[in-house]
Amino acid sequence: MSTSIATSHTATPHKGLPPGPKGTWIGGNLSQIGPRRVDFFLMLAQTYGPIASFRAGRWRLFLVSDPELIQQVLVTDARSYIKHFGARTFKPVLGNGLVTSEGDFWLTQRRLLQPAFLKTQVLSYAPVMAELTEAMLAKWVPGTSVDIAFEFSALTSAIALKTLFGLDDHGDRVRVDESLRLTFELLTHRLDSLFQVPLVFPTPANLRLKRAIADVNAVIDGFIAQKQAAPPGNDLLSTMIAAQREDGTQMTAQQLRDEAMTLYLAGHETTALTLTWSWYLLSQHPDVEQKLVAEWQRVLGGRAARASDLSALTYTAAVINEAMRLYPPVYVIGREATTDLELGGYRVKKGYTILMSQWVNHRDPKYFPEPERFLPERWLDGLASRLPKFAYYPFGGGQRLCIGVHFALMEAAIVLATVGQQFKFTLAPDAVIDIMPQITMPPKYGMPATLTRR
Template sequence: MTRGTGGPATPDRSGPPLDAGHIPGPPGHWLLGHVGAFRTDALGFLTQVRDTYGDVAQLRFGRRRVFVLANPAYIREVLVEKPGAFRKDRALQLARRVLGDGLLTSEGETHRRHRRMMQPAFHARQVSRYADAMVEAAERLAEGWRDGEERLLSRDMMDVTLRIIARTMFGYQVPEETEEIGRAIDTVIEAVIADTLAPVRPPDWWPSRRRRAVNQAIRTLDGVVYRIIGQRRKASEAMAGPESAADEGLPTGVAGGDLLSMLLAARDETDGSGMTDAEVRDQVMTIFLAGHETTANTLSWTWHLLAHHPEAERKLHAELDRVLGDRAPTLDDLPHLPYVTCVVRESMRLLPAAWTLGYEAVEDVTIGPWRFRRGDTLLMSQYLMHRHPKYFEEPDAFLPERWENDFIKTLPPFVYFPFGGGPRVCIGNQFALLEAQLLVAAFARRWRFEELAEPIVVPQPLITLRPRYGIRMRVWARHTSGGAQDASAG
């Protein structure tokens, strides 16, 4: 594949808008269009499209027109300047069957109202109060590891982030059912993607094996979510002060201030209304699923990348040894761990958990020089932009050092956007970044990870970018109980 800034020159924007139907793109199947290429290798196919056609290219999924945007100015127009002209694309519309009207799937005034009511739980000061609970969960998981054992580390990361989101956001201790929850989430995500790419989608009532599995998965998740809501309602009624937080087993700073407590007590500043039980369920389900899946994938990809780049791993370990010694990290340590931040940013650049955004035009709209029709889908891929050779030297290389000296401030907006942008930017972006930094520090100070040869790690672009077969690793203890560095740490 030829690498370059790619494609034809951008048309002059000074004239009248040009019909987007004239935008070139690769040839596709006469009936399915580019569905087959997307199913086979979405990341490779989109990269080839960007390198061949440049800022914008036209695809077709069945009868749907899909346009790939690889220009940060165009992406900004969609996400920041004209968000009212779009709604979420087909994948998230289909996800409403599971998520209801949660933040990921709701539109218009419903989305704005819910976001206003949820925002206080994600303010920086509130998020910082969750730091100790995050580290505690990581320490508890790592205590159960044995030196030299093989682990499905991607599943471990799902487990720890699930427990963190349940405890910090909902004041709930996840029971020993995380594998069942994980399987249910996998079933739902895979079904949504299959339905998104299907040229013809059967109705929801069709009694297929997949539909039955999805319905069972939804029942499993609903059972967990409604149990969380019921327990929190009961605890809220009994809660009289900080002492009751300890009685409920909640982390410091969480009692009465976690997201679920806020949802149950919140009143819209414009009309004084609160959330119904169904609205609370949709938000809990959304945060429960999205709030742990993305960070777990970021952590899994970070260990994968470090295992293949021993120099970066050694530099990370040296920083952690110098700053932390033989103690767990705290919130106050993060300003003194700049390389941890560089590693996390570079991991999210190369293998972003949120790898693409799709928006469907609800009206005719002009983006750049092009006029798009109502019903067109505009695809904006973090994976493509984060590896764009116009903005990154050695774009496919893992180089955490590139983020030193405030490199991020030199990038145009929407070249690097792991959390999206505009009024629908990820509400939990500060939470997720803090969690990733603290967990990288907590695990890497005590352990190093050796990736096993089989199975080969392959990115799987579903709703999030996952390792298709998981990431299986051998864990090696870096420090003995006396605090001296183990020789195996290299």
């Protein structure tokens, strides 16, 4: 895949569009995109180069795969873009939280939440992560079958509730996770549709979506009410309830709900997927797993991982990096131009959408030889420091870099090492493993495996 292109902010843009596949008059390229849209993105980059054009219904989109051009969008020209229509599709459930809000309002909220994710604060969460992981392992029975995706989602959501909200896990967590899964399925289907029936019309799909969102809201409201009734704590939810803005106002009940919903989702979903896909890859590469086990035996000697161990778990970090390269939890970022711009020698008109896909960039052979091969060793010689900033960006980039980077990486390492010392997973022989791109990228049919005591 070619990724080099000369860029100039002063060059006169081409009058035409970047190259791309032909589409139909009404739907554009919708029928070509399909449910595995990442394959379409990869085809675009490999066939048409570092900037390609296509259409989805009425939306004109550019797929950009050159790291310098991505930096131009996410950093240099960031103020000239907003989140794209795909992100706005998920506003019915995410509201105006940190993922979807814009401008000065977003910046105010980001500053409010940032202290909970500073590295020193995140380190204090490590004992809770290890304790809840060991509690999960105590319930596992060797020889039984589990869905790895479900188990890690349950664990990381319990960790998010305890560390960020100061709440213990209970049945409502299961209820909100089930409703969230249904909500994202329905919203993704809505995003893929040529004609979106406004939510005010009571179609069967709209009614199902509204019921699922109402169920999610009820549970999140319950979390907030439970915290409001308790003495103030040091957790993030307590901070949000008590926090005042510069003008002396506090968050409205709706804004509190939106931020709590966003943080709950972001605080567990991406790490659960990183763990799920890591164990899938390890199940297919026993040689890598043996190297991991040797590192855990040498550094940990059978005990749960601590924050102070992370610097010595270099191969563990390499496995996590490589899993996020092949299966990035967030596989695409989109921005919509708010004014006419230039990008890669082409004119980006106001309203055009720029897509940047981690799935595509993480498979560029220019930076990752044998890109489809699971090879953690590639990260052991300082590769991360040599790569362009946007050749590998599982947590996004620019001012909207994921607020929970340190949280997610520490959690993934602690859970992976603590689980892996006690159990290994054997994938079910009849398991069908496929991806299901939504706002994140869960396995389409789960990840069924048999537990074996190590």
